[in-house]
Amino acid sequence: MLATMKATERRSRQREELRAEILRAARGIVLGEGYRALTMRRIAEAIDYSAAAIYQYFENRDAIAASLMDQGFEELAASFEACAAIADPAARLEAVGRAYVAFGLDHPETYRLMFMEDPEMTASLLERETGRQGPGERAYGALIGPVAELAAAGRLQPGGEAQPIADALWSALHGMVALKLTCPQFPATPTDTLLDTMLRGFVRGFIR
Amino acid sequence: MLATMKATERRSRQREELRAEILRAARGIVLGEGYRALTMRRIAEAIDYSAAAIYQYFENRDAIAASLMDQGFEELAASFEACAAIADPAARLEAVGRAYVAFGLDHPETYRLMFMEDPEMTASLLERETGRQGPGERAYGALIGPVAELAAAGRLQPGGEAQPIADALWSALHGMVALKLTCPQFPATPTDTLLDTMLRGFVRGFIR
């Protein structure tokens, strides 16, 4: 009985490992060659298995992409949670903004998958979360939370409301990341300068 | 001699017309079904010709996409030029910002093609313009021009420089459009409110 359990455990550990290896390979392909290069054959080649074998671990190609996105949201939420300790909401908001951009630039193709590729995939992943706090909602909360705190403390510019302001900040940060990913050379301003400029304008424009 | 010229003209006019019809069809397909649905066969079906016929008018599929982008930049630059009459640079800048977002939302798939799809295609199209003012450069000029004027008039917040500020505005506007196109339902704030909020923050944050 005990021996059987150990064997079962080992088998399931091996399963998990190959699953993880598939995801690792997929991440590498998406990172290096973009989402459209993510094919079962390419993954199979990378992990030295046949394409058919992958179907034992993932229902289909979309399930692999969804897993990558999932991990991405998880990681983004985690990097936001590292900012939670900052007491001042304005400083915390700025840190979250910097973490957001850093995440996008550090994981360009995961970011692409999460926010720039397929609206339906993004939507279905976010909608799946309605029954309690998934990582997507947690991430969004980290953005709107500090703005709401500022609003409650009367520290927003007169007439400003938390939600539109948080959404405007998110849009602006997304624009910076997205533009860097799609037209790397285009906004001529270096990334750091651009981010500093944007955050400074944001603080001056909305917080008092 | 005269008759020959007329026939030649008529033929070339017919050529232009079919070329335009191909582009119209391509635009419709990209608009309705996205860039990946833009195939020679789908275009052929739409214009009731064979796929092979299209190669008489465009070298290949990329040339068709490039033509669509070209028209997009042309149209964007034109919509910016309609703002040129506004004397006050701050008001002109705001008008340009609104025109930019309107363009993106009115031509979602052309916008996608221009700024969200293929970095190399975007880059090659913009680089082709280096020998004098193409529509891309004209469009960028409409954005940075008013900011430079504000800088020259001492109307920027202390420490602000024209280029980073213009790039930050562009990034923010791009983010708004891009997010609306990819996750239509996501920033919960209505588009108009979001744009108003963003422009108000921008003005307060950078202009004095």
Next chain:
DNA sequence: GTCTATAGGCTGATAGAC
């Protein structure tokens, strides 16, 4: 569980008849 083989689909692009 993993393989090979294959069904059944799509793609861009070209050759050659008319």
Next chain:
DNA sequence: GTCTATCAGCCTATAGAC
């Protein structure tokens, strides 16, 4: 100029041997 036929290639996913 336009067609049909076709090449050569890619894809997802499955069947069935082992």
